[in-house]
Amino acid sequence: MTDDRDEREAFRAEVRSWLDEHAPAKGSPEDFSAAHLVSAMTREAFEAAERSALEVTQRWQRTLHEAGYAGRSWPEEYGGQGAPEWQSAVLAEEQVRYGVSTKMLAIALEMAPPVLLRHGTHEQRRAHLPSIVRGDEAWCQLLSEPDAGSDLTNVQTLATAVDGGWSVTGQKVWTSGAGAADFALLLARTDRSKPGREGVSCFAMPMRQDGVTVRPLRQMSGGYHFNEVFLDGTLVDEGGLIGDLGEGFAVLRTMLASERAAIGGGTSARSATQLRALAIELGRSSEPLVRQALARAHTRERLLDLVGARAASVPTGGSIVKLLYSEHARLSGDAALAILGPAAMVVDHPVAAPWLDRFLFAPGLRLGGGTDEIQRNTIAERGLGLPREPRPAG
Ligand SMILES: Cc1cc2nc3c(=O)[nH]c(=O)nc-3n(C[C@H](O)[C@H](O)[C@H](O)COP(=O)(O)OP(=O)(O)OC[C@H]3O[C@@H](n4cnc5c(N)ncnc54)[C@H](O)[C@@H]3O)c2cc1C
Incomplete structure:
Protein backbone atom coordinates (compact mmCIF):
# COMPACT_ATOMS: atom_id res chain seq x y z
CA MET A 1 0.00 0.00 0.00
CA THR A 2 1.34 3.47 -0.83
CA ASP A 3 1.79 5.77 2.15
CA ASP A 4 0.19 9.22 2.37
CA ARG A 5 3.24 10.99 1.03
CA ASP A 6 3.45 8.83 -2.07
CA GLU A 7 -0.24 9.35 -2.70
CA ARG A 8 0.12 13.10 -2.35
CA GLU A 9 3.15 13.27 -4.63
CA ALA A 10 1.41 11.09 -7.24
CA PHE A 11 -1.59 13.43 -7.20
CA ARG A 12 0.71 16.45 -7.43
CA ALA A 13 2.47 14.96 -10.47
CA GLU A 14 -0.90 14.25 -12.12
CA VAL A 15 -2.10 17.83 -11.51
CA ARG A 16 1.18 19.31 -12.69
CA SER A 17 1.12 17.41 -15.94
CA TRP A 18 -2.52 18.42 -16.52
CA LEU A 19 -1.64 22.07 -15.83
CA ASP A 20 1.33 21.86 -18.21
CA GLU A 21 -1.14 20.96 -20.91
CA HIS A 22 -4.04 23.30 -20.02
CA ALA A 23 -2.76 26.37 -18.15
CA PRO A 24 -0.87 29.36 -19.58
CA ALA A 25 2.66 29.83 -18.27
CA LYS A 26 3.30 32.47 -15.62
CA GLY A 27 4.53 35.66 -17.29
CA SER A 28 3.19 34.62 -20.74
CA PRO A 29 0.84 36.98 -22.65
CA GLU A 30 -2.11 34.73 -21.61
CA ASP A 31 -1.21 34.94 -17.89
CA PHE A 32 -4.37 36.08 -16.04
CA SER A 33 -3.16 35.40 -12.48
CA ALA A 34 -3.58 39.08 -11.50
CA ALA A 35 -6.90 39.59 -13.36
CA HIS A 36 -8.83 40.06 -10.11
CA LEU A 37 -6.75 43.12 -9.17
CA VAL A 38 -8.86 44.84 -11.79
CA SER A 39 -8.61 48.62 -11.84
CA ALA A 40 -9.15 51.24 -14.54
CA MET A 41 -9.13 55.01 -14.90
CA THR A 42 -12.70 55.40 -16.18
CA ARG A 43 -15.93 53.83 -15.00
CA GLU A 44 -16.63 52.32 -18.44
CA ALA A 45 -13.12 50.86 -18.70
CA PHE A 46 -13.46 49.44 -15.18
CA GLU A 47 -16.79 47.77 -15.94
CA ALA A 48 -15.41 46.29 -19.17
CA ALA A 49 -12.22 45.10 -17.42
CA GLU A 50 -14.27 43.53 -14.64
CA ARG A 51 -16.45 41.68 -17.16
CA SER A 52 -13.46 40.37 -19.04
CA ALA A 53 -11.66 39.34 -15.79
CA LEU A 54 -14.79 37.44 -14.77
CA GLU A 55 -15.10 35.74 -18.17
CA VAL A 56 -11.53 34.50 -18.25
CA THR A 57 -11.87 33.24 -14.66
CA GLN A 58 -15.18 31.49 -15.37
CA ARG A 59 -13.65 29.79 -18.42
CA TRP A 60 -10.82 28.51 -16.25
CA GLN A 61 -13.19 27.33 -13.50
CA ARG A 62 -15.21 25.40 -16.13
CA THR A 63 -12.02 23.83 -17.45
CA LEU A 64 -11.13 22.74 -13.90
CA HIS A 65 -14.66 21.44 -13.41
CA GLU A 66 -14.67 19.38 -16.61
CA ALA A 67 -11.40 17.79 -15.51
CA GLY A 68 -12.84 16.94 -12.07
CA TYR A 69 -10.52 19.43 -10.32
CA ALA A 70 -13.18 21.90 -9.09
CA GLY A 71 -14.83 21.57 -5.68
CA ARG A 72 -12.44 18.69 -5.16
CA SER A 73 -13.11 18.27 -1.44
CA TRP A 74 -16.74 19.47 -1.38
CA PRO A 75 -19.46 16.89 -0.71
CA GLU A 76 -20.57 15.04 -3.85
CA GLU A 77 -24.25 15.80 -3.20
CA TYR A 78 -23.47 19.49 -3.72
CA GLY A 79 -21.47 19.14 -6.93
CA GLY A 80 -18.08 18.36 -5.40
CA GLN A 81 -15.76 15.37 -5.73
CA GLY A 82 -15.76 14.30 -2.06
CA ALA A 83 -11.95 13.97 -2.07
CA PRO A 84 -9.80 14.67 1.01
CA GLU A 85 -9.02 18.31 1.88
CA TRP A 86 -5.32 17.94 1.02
CA GLN A 87 -6.18 17.46 -2.66
CA SER A 88 -7.74 20.94 -2.80
CA ALA A 89 -4.61 22.32 -1.16
CA VAL A 90 -2.35 20.60 -3.73
CA LEU A 91 -4.51 21.93 -6.58
CA ALA A 92 -4.19 25.49 -5.25
CA GLU A 93 -0.43 25.14 -4.62
CA GLU A 94 0.18 23.88 -8.13
CA GLN A 95 -2.00 26.49 -9.87
CA VAL A 96 0.03 29.25 -8.21
CA ARG A 97 2.96 28.26 -10.45
CA TYR A 98 0.99 29.00 -13.62
CA GLY A 99 -0.60 32.09 -15.17
CA VAL A 100 -4.04 31.28 -13.75
CA SER A 101 -6.18 32.34 -10.81
CA THR A 102 -9.73 31.84 -9.60
CA LYS A 103 -9.57 34.86 -7.28
CA MET A 104 -12.10 36.83 -9.34
CA LEU A 105 -14.59 34.21 -8.04
CA ALA A 106 -13.04 34.06 -4.56
CA ILE A 107 -16.16 35.04 -2.63
CA ALA A 108 -18.20 32.41 -4.49
CA LEU A 109 -15.57 29.68 -4.33
CA GLU A 110 -13.84 30.28 -1.01
CA MET A 111 -16.25 32.18 1.27
CA ALA A 112 -19.84 31.27 0.36
CA PRO A 113 -19.21 27.48 0.51
CA PRO A 114 -17.82 27.33 4.08
CA VAL A 115 -20.67 29.63 5.15
CA LEU A 116 -23.35 27.52 3.45
CA LEU A 117 -21.85 24.20 4.52
CA ARG A 118 -21.66 25.30 8.15
CA HIS A 119 -24.73 27.53 8.57
CA GLY A 120 -26.90 27.05 5.45
CA THR A 121 -29.83 24.73 4.85
CA HIS A 122 -29.77 21.73 2.53
CA GLU A 123 -31.91 23.75 0.05
CA GLN A 124 -29.47 26.68 0.09
CA ARG A 125 -26.54 24.36 -0.55
CA ARG A 126 -28.38 22.60 -3.38
CA ALA A 127 -29.41 25.96 -4.87
CA HIS A 128 -25.93 27.46 -4.95
CA LEU A 129 -23.01 25.07 -4.57
CA PRO A 130 -23.39 23.13 -7.86
CA SER A 131 -23.60 26.41 -9.85
CA ILE A 132 -20.70 27.91 -7.92
CA VAL A 133 -18.47 24.92 -8.60
CA ARG A 134 -19.18 25.21 -12.35
CA GLY A 135 -18.18 28.88 -12.25
CA ASP A 136 -21.73 30.00 -13.06
CA GLU A 137 -22.35 32.15 -9.97
CA ALA A 138 -20.30 35.16 -8.87
CA TRP A 139 -20.79 36.51 -5.34
CA CYS A 140 -19.86 39.65 -3.47
CA GLN A 141 -19.87 40.58 0.20
CA LEU A 142 -22.10 43.37 1.51
CA LEU A 143 -20.63 43.97 4.96
CA SER A 144 -18.95 47.39 5.27
CA GLU A 145 -20.99 50.57 5.57
CA PRO A 146 -19.99 54.22 5.89
CA ASP A 147 -20.17 53.88 9.70
CA ALA A 148 -19.34 50.20 10.06
CA GLY A 149 -15.95 48.83 8.95
CA SER A 150 -13.63 47.20 11.47
CA ASP A 151 -16.52 47.28 13.88
CA LEU A 152 -19.44 45.67 12.08
CA THR A 153 -21.60 45.83 15.20
CA ASN A 154 -22.60 49.29 13.86
CA VAL A 155 -24.32 47.85 10.77
CA GLN A 156 -27.42 49.97 10.04
CA THR A 157 -28.78 48.43 6.82
CA LEU A 158 -32.25 47.27 7.76
CA ALA A 159 -34.00 44.05 6.69
CA THR A 160 -37.71 44.27 7.46
CA ALA A 161 -39.90 41.17 7.44
CA VAL A 162 -42.50 41.31 4.63
CA ASP A 163 -44.79 38.69 3.10
CA GLY A 164 -42.59 35.85 1.83
CA GLY A 165 -39.27 37.26 3.04
CA TRP A 166 -37.42 40.49 3.69
CA SER A 167 -37.21 44.00 2.30
CA VAL A 168 -33.73 45.50 2.65
CA THR A 169 -32.81 49.19 2.71
CA GLY A 170 -29.42 50.77 3.39
CA GLN A 171 -25.99 51.63 2.01
CA LYS A 172 -22.92 49.43 1.70
CA VAL A 173 -19.44 50.55 0.71
CA TRP A 174 -16.06 49.20 -0.56
CA THR A 175 -17.85 46.25 -2.19
CA SER A 176 -15.45 44.36 -4.46
CA GLY A 177 -17.00 42.74 -7.53
CA ALA A 178 -20.53 44.09 -6.91
CA GLY A 179 -21.12 44.92 -10.58
CA ALA A 180 -20.31 41.36 -11.65
CA ALA A 181 -22.03 39.51 -8.81
CA ASP A 182 -25.14 37.35 -9.04
CA PHE A 183 -25.52 37.00 -5.24
CA ALA A 184 -24.29 38.77 -2.12
CA LEU A 185 -23.51 37.62 1.39
CA LEU A 186 -25.35 40.42 3.17
CA LEU A 187 -25.13 41.51 6.79
CA ALA A 188 -28.22 43.49 7.89
CA ARG A 189 -30.03 44.46 11.05
CA THR A 190 -33.27 42.54 11.51
CA ASP A 191 -34.17 43.98 14.90
CA ARG A 192 -33.62 47.69 15.35
CA SER A 193 -34.48 47.52 19.05
CA LYS A 194 -31.41 45.39 19.76
CA PRO A 195 -28.01 47.12 19.90
CA GLY A 196 -24.64 45.94 18.57
CA ARG A 197 -24.27 42.42 17.30
CA GLU A 198 -27.62 41.30 18.61
CA GLY A 199 -30.36 41.69 16.05
CA VAL A 200 -28.00 41.36 13.06
CA SER A 201 -28.62 38.57 10.53
CA CYS A 202 -26.94 37.21 7.43
CA PHE A 203 -28.59 36.63 4.03
CA ALA A 204 -27.93 35.30 0.54
CA MET A 205 -29.27 38.18 -1.55
CA PRO A 206 -29.78 38.16 -5.34
CA MET A 207 -27.92 41.15 -6.82
CA ARG A 208 -29.65 41.31 -10.20
CA GLN A 209 -32.97 42.87 -9.24
CA ASP A 210 -34.66 46.25 -8.90
CA GLY A 211 -33.65 48.03 -5.73
CA VAL A 212 -29.91 47.34 -6.11
CA THR A 213 -27.79 50.25 -7.37
CA VAL A 214 -24.06 49.71 -7.81
CA ARG A 215 -21.90 52.82 -8.10
CA PRO A 216 -18.15 52.34 -8.77
CA LEU A 217 -15.89 54.34 -6.43
CA ARG A 218 -12.78 56.24 -7.44
CA GLN A 219 -9.71 55.57 -5.31
CA MET A 220 -6.75 57.79 -4.40
CA SER A 221 -4.80 56.16 -7.26
CA GLY A 222 -7.37 57.71 -9.63
CA GLY A 223 -8.61 54.26 -10.65
CA TYR A 224 -11.83 52.36 -9.98
CA HIS A 225 -11.81 49.00 -8.20
CA PHE A 226 -14.75 48.70 -5.86
CA ASN A 227 -18.22 50.12 -5.34
CA GLU A 228 -20.88 51.66 -3.21
CA VAL A 229 -24.09 49.62 -3.20
CA PHE A 230 -27.46 51.21 -2.44
CA LEU A 231 -30.32 48.93 -1.39
CA ASP A 232 -33.81 50.31 -1.59
CA GLY A 233 -36.61 47.89 -0.78
CA THR A 234 -34.46 45.06 -2.15
CA LEU A 235 -36.10 41.65 -1.78
CA VAL A 236 -34.68 38.54 -0.19
CA ASP A 237 -37.08 35.61 -0.06
CA GLU A 238 -37.53 33.73 3.18
CA GLY A 239 -35.20 30.96 2.04
CA GLY A 240 -32.41 33.56 1.91
CA LEU A 241 -31.77 33.85 5.65
CA ILE A 242 -28.48 32.08 6.47
CA GLY A 243 -28.26 30.68 10.00
CA ASP A 244 -30.65 31.75 12.71
CA LEU A 245 -32.41 35.09 12.87
CA GLY A 246 -30.29 37.52 14.90
CA GLU A 247 -27.27 35.20 14.74
CA GLY A 248 -25.53 36.96 11.85
CA PHE A 249 -22.28 37.31 13.80
CA ALA A 250 -21.84 33.55 14.08
CA VAL A 251 -22.08 33.38 10.26
CA LEU A 252 -19.81 36.41 9.93
CA ARG A 253 -17.06 34.71 11.96
CA THR A 254 -17.00 31.77 9.53
CA MET A 255 -17.04 34.16 6.58
CA LEU A 256 -14.16 36.31 7.87
CA ALA A 257 -11.96 33.36 8.85
CA SER A 258 -12.37 31.94 5.31
CA GLU A 259 -11.77 35.35 3.76
CA ARG A 260 -8.52 35.94 5.62
CA ALA A 261 -7.11 32.58 4.64
CA ALA A 262 -8.37 33.09 1.06
CA ILE A 263 -6.75 36.51 0.59
CA GLY A 264 -3.24 35.19 1.17
CA GLY A 265 -3.74 31.59 0.13
CA GLY A 266 -5.00 29.59 -2.82
CA THR A 267 -4.37 31.10 -6.20
CA SER A 268 -3.58 34.61 -4.89
CA ALA A 269 -1.54 36.66 -7.31
C1 LIG B 1 -9.25 46.22 -1.41
C2 LIG B 1 -10.44 46.23 -0.49
C3 LIG B 1 -11.52 45.41 -0.74
C4 LIG B 1 -12.63 45.44 0.10
N1 LIG B 1 -13.68 44.65 -0.22
C5 LIG B 1 -14.79 44.70 0.56
C6 LIG B 1 -15.95 43.94 0.21
O1 LIG B 1 -15.98 43.25 -0.82
N2 LIG B 1 -17.04 44.00 1.01
C7 LIG B 1 -17.07 44.76 2.14
O2 LIG B 1 -18.08 44.74 2.84
N3 LIG B 1 -15.99 45.51 2.50
C8 LIG B 1 -14.87 45.50 1.74
N4 LIG B 1 -13.77 46.27 2.06
C9 LIG B 1 -13.83 47.13 3.24
C10 LIG B 1 -12.93 46.65 4.38
O3 LIG B 1 -13.44 45.48 4.96
C11 LIG B 1 -12.83 47.82 5.38
O4 LIG B 1 -12.12 48.86 4.74
C12 LIG B 1 -12.11 47.43 6.63
O5 LIG B 1 -12.84 46.48 7.36
C13 LIG B 1 -11.82 48.65 7.52
O6 LIG B 1 -12.99 49.39 7.73
P1 LIG B 1 -13.01 50.97 7.50
O7 LIG B 1 -12.47 51.25 6.14
O8 LIG B 1 -14.37 51.47 7.85
O9 LIG B 1 -11.95 51.57 8.55
P2 LIG B 1 -12.17 51.78 10.11
O10 LIG B 1 -12.81 50.57 10.71
O11 LIG B 1 -12.82 53.10 10.32
O12 LIG B 1 -10.67 51.83 10.62
C14 LIG B 1 -9.85 53.01 10.44
C15 LIG B 1 -8.48 52.73 11.03
O13 LIG B 1 -8.62 52.47 12.46
C16 LIG B 1 -8.02 51.21 12.77
N5 LIG B 1 -8.81 50.52 13.81
C17 LIG B 1 -10.16 50.39 13.83
N6 LIG B 1 -10.54 49.68 14.90
C18 LIG B 1 -9.39 49.33 15.57
C19 LIG B 1 -9.12 48.58 16.73
N7 LIG B 1 -10.08 48.02 17.45
N8 LIG B 1 -7.80 48.44 17.12
C20 LIG B 1 -6.81 49.00 16.39
N9 LIG B 1 -7.01 49.72 15.26
C21 LIG B 1 -8.28 49.87 14.86
C22 LIG B 1 -8.05 50.41 11.48
O14 LIG B 1 -7.06 49.40 11.48
C23 LIG B 1 -7.81 51.48 10.43
O15 LIG B 1 -6.43 51.72 10.31
C24 LIG B 1 -12.66 46.29 1.23
C25 LIG B 1 -11.57 47.13 1.48
C26 LIG B 1 -10.48 47.13 0.63
C27 LIG B 1 -9.35 48.08 0.91
Missing part, protein backbone atom coordinates in the same frame (compact mmCIF):
# COMPACT_ATOMS: atom_id res chain seq x y z
CA ARG A 270 2.09 35.84 -6.60
CA SER A 271 4.89 38.01 -7.79
CA ALA A 272 8.31 36.37 -7.31
CA THR A 273 8.33 34.64 -10.72
CA GLN A 274 6.99 37.74 -12.42
CA LEU A 275 9.56 39.97 -10.67
CA ARG A 276 12.27 37.60 -11.89
CA ALA A 277 10.93 37.85 -15.46
CA LEU A 278 10.86 41.65 -15.13
CA ALA A 279 14.48 41.78 -13.95
CA ILE A 280 15.56 39.56 -16.87
CA GLU A 281 13.55 41.64 -19.39
CA LEU A 282 15.18 44.86 -18.17
CA GLY A 283 18.66 43.28 -18.11
CA ARG A 284 19.04 43.78 -14.35
CA SER A 285 19.08 40.18 -13.14
CA SER A 286 22.82 40.10 -12.41
CA GLU A 287 22.77 43.15 -10.13
CA PRO A 288 23.37 42.10 -6.51
CA LEU A 289 20.63 44.30 -4.98
CA VAL A 290 18.06 43.10 -7.53
CA ARG A 291 19.03 39.46 -6.90
CA GLN A 292 18.62 39.98 -3.16
CA ALA A 293 15.16 41.49 -3.66
CA LEU A 294 14.19 38.50 -5.82
CA ALA A 295 15.51 36.04 -3.24
CA ARG A 296 13.49 37.78 -0.52
CA ALA A 297 10.29 37.68 -2.63
CA HIS A 298 10.87 33.98 -3.33
CA THR A 299 11.45 33.25 0.37
CA ARG A 300 8.30 35.13 1.43
CA GLU A 301 6.24 33.13 -1.06
CA ARG A 302 7.59 29.78 0.09
CA LEU A 303 6.78 30.82 3.68
CA LEU A 304 3.26 31.77 2.58
CA ASP A 305 2.89 28.33 0.95
CA LEU A 306 3.98 26.60 4.14
CA VAL A 307 1.91 28.71 6.52
CA GLY A 308 -1.08 28.62 4.12
CA ALA A 309 -0.97 24.81 4.14
CA ARG A 310 -1.21 24.82 7.96
CA ALA A 311 -3.61 27.76 8.34
CA ALA A 312 -6.78 25.74 8.75
CA SER A 313 -5.35 23.76 11.66
CA VAL A 314 -3.86 26.75 13.53
CA PRO A 315 -6.07 29.05 15.64
CA THR A 316 -6.09 32.49 13.96
CA GLY A 317 -4.28 30.88 10.96
CA GLY A 318 -6.28 33.02 8.53
CA SER A 319 -5.16 36.23 10.25
CA ILE A 320 -1.52 35.10 10.15
CA VAL A 321 -1.68 34.29 6.41
CA LYS A 322 -3.44 37.58 5.67
CA LEU A 323 -0.80 39.59 7.53
CA LEU A 324 2.04 37.79 5.75
CA TYR A 325 0.36 38.35 2.39
CA SER A 326 -0.31 42.07 2.82
CA GLU A 327 3.33 42.56 3.87
CA HIS A 328 4.49 40.50 0.89
CA ALA A 329 2.36 42.55 -1.53
CA ARG A 330 3.79 45.80 -0.16
CA LEU A 331 7.42 44.64 -0.32
CA SER A 332 6.92 43.16 -3.80
CA GLY A 333 5.48 46.48 -5.01
CA ASP A 334 8.58 48.24 -3.65
CA ALA A 335 10.85 45.66 -5.31
CA ALA A 336 9.09 46.11 -8.66
CA LEU A 337 9.60 49.86 -8.54
CA ALA A 338 13.27 49.43 -7.64
CA ILE A 339 13.76 47.06 -10.60
CA LEU A 340 11.87 49.36 -12.98
CA GLY A 341 13.97 52.37 -11.98
CA PRO A 342 13.04 55.59 -13.86
CA ALA A 343 10.43 53.71 -15.99
CA ALA A 344 8.28 53.54 -12.85
CA MET A 345 7.73 57.29 -13.16
CA VAL A 346 6.08 56.98 -16.59
CA VAL A 347 2.40 56.34 -15.87
CA ASP A 348 1.55 54.67 -19.19
CA HIS A 349 4.86 52.86 -19.69
CA PRO A 350 3.82 49.46 -21.14
CA VAL A 351 6.10 47.42 -18.86
CA ALA A 352 5.73 49.61 -15.77
CA ALA A 353 1.97 50.28 -15.84
CA PRO A 354 0.75 46.89 -14.48
CA TRP A 355 3.34 47.06 -11.71
CA LEU A 356 2.31 50.59 -10.79
CA ASP A 357 -1.26 49.29 -10.47
CA ARG A 358 -0.10 46.55 -8.14
CA PHE A 359 2.11 48.98 -6.17
CA LEU A 360 -0.87 51.32 -5.68
CA PHE A 361 -3.17 48.41 -4.81
CA ALA A 362 -0.89 47.04 -2.08
CA PRO A 363 -1.94 49.49 0.71
CA GLY A 364 -5.57 48.42 0.14
CA LEU A 365 -4.61 44.83 0.92
CA ARG A 366 -3.73 46.00 4.44
CA LEU A 367 -7.39 46.98 4.87
CA GLY A 368 -9.58 44.58 2.85
CA GLY A 369 -10.77 41.50 4.77
CA GLY A 370 -10.05 43.27 8.08
CA THR A 371 -7.14 45.64 8.63
CA ASP A 372 -3.65 44.60 9.73
CA GLU A 373 -4.38 46.14 13.15
CA ILE A 374 -7.51 44.02 13.52
CA GLN A 375 -5.59 40.85 12.52
CA ARG A 376 -2.95 41.66 15.16
CA ASN A 377 -5.66 42.19 17.78
CA THR A 378 -7.17 38.82 16.81
CA ILE A 379 -3.82 37.05 17.08
CA ALA A 380 -3.08 38.76 20.42
CA GLU A 381 -6.43 37.89 21.95
CA ARG A 382 -7.33 34.52 20.43
CA GLY A 383 -3.87 33.18 19.59
CA LEU A 384 -1.79 34.46 22.51
CA GLY A 385 -4.59 34.71 25.07
CA LEU A 386 -3.78 38.34 25.94
CA PRO A 387 -6.49 40.41 27.64
CA ARG A 388 -9.16 41.79 25.31
CA GLU A 389 -8.65 45.39 24.24
CA PRO A 390 -11.08 47.79 25.93
CA ARG A 391 -14.34 48.02 23.97
CA PRO A 392 -16.64 51.04 24.06
CA ALA A 393 -19.51 50.56 26.49
CA GLY A 394 -22.88 49.47 25.05
